Amino acid sequence: MSLEKFKVALQYLVPQHLISRFIGKIAASRNKFISQTFIRLFAKNYQIQLKDTQVQKFSEFASFNDFFTRALLPDARPIADTEIVSPVDGEVSQLGPIDGDAIFQAKGHNYSLTQLLGGDEENAQPFHNGVFSTIYLSPSDYHRIHMPCTGKLKRMVYVPGKLFSVNQATTRNVDGLFARNERVVCVFDTEYGEMALVLVGAMIVASIETTWAGVITPPAGKRPFTWHYNHDNAPVIEKGQEMGRFKLGSTVVLAFEPDAIEFDAAIGAASKVTLGQALASSTK
Structure with a gap:
């Protein structure tokens, strides 16, 4: 079995909903230490910048969810004339x-x-x-x-x-x-x-x-x-x-x-x- 197939096979075994809901609790937490720790680790790992978002500082997000669903600046994504x-x-x-x-x-x-x-x-x-x-x-x-x-x-x-x-x-x-x-x-x-x-x-x-x-x-x-x-x-x-x-x-x-x-x-x-x-x- 290849490594890719092995990783996929593991997903059949783990409690998918339980893990997801647990992560959801962490993501919704407004505890400053928890939220800022996860925000900064995530941003560093995925090289996320805030240049086109309404909030310009990671420290201003109250929770990881607020950071993850961050709003864009009004003109950041122009809408094409195509149908x-x-x-x-x-x-x-x-x-x-x-x-x-x-x-x-x-x-x-x-x-x-x-x-x-x-x-x-x-x-x-x-x-x-x-x-x-x-x-x-x-x-x-x-x-x-x-x-x-x-x-x-x-x-x-x-x-x-x-x-x-x-x-x-x-x-x-x-x-x-x-x-x-x-x-x-x-x-x-x-x-x-x-x-x-x-x-x-x-x-x-x-x-x-x-x-x-x-x-x-x-x-x-x-x-x-x-x-x-x-x-x-x-x-x-x-x-x-x-x-x-x-x-x-x-x-x-x-x-x-x-x-x-x-x-x-x-x-x-x-x-x-x-x-x-x-x-x-x-x-x-």
Whole structure:
């Protein structure tokens, strides 16, 4: 067994949720010694600078979570004029067509679109044979998620699951990774049809939250739960506006209906992207 496979195998054995929730308690601590120790160790290890953030000194963050979800300066990430922009800073793991209900994860690994979106075939149907993009957020990236285009929220689904790491090694070795991990599925009506924006949890991701509902994970319960939004209570979120955040980082999966958008030819697997960068254009 290779070292990579051994490290992945260990993830099946450790108490993923217990470890993640424990780390979450530390990350939320406002004890100055605890927070500043972890902030400075993390910043040094990942070479993080604060030149484009609203808070310019590490000592001014009250907790590790405040540091990790730090806000950018207003003009730090210009929003491109293209119809669809990147919702995050990160690296494109994969992008391309959805083959019926199958999404490509890595060589030898596909996963179910239906399972990714919570297991309801009717909800997944609009995206069959559509297109997708998977973007990985490294620990050093900005960890707020913004809208790739303007949309009205239609539903949100919390899907319980595992908390495997979502780095490249795990992506290459865990079947159906993104449809197995804990996640929050947000479906929006847009001028390009329905868009699914899936926030995927991972090992030591202490929580996922949205701007309209607050903290979604960790939840109480072990079954999927759906929030429906009607015309009167559905938030409309503008392109480039913040819609959520990870408290410790993970992955975003975007899905669009068939014949709705076309990805920028310059972007492919392993491409680095920044929030607001042109990602795709409309085909309608």
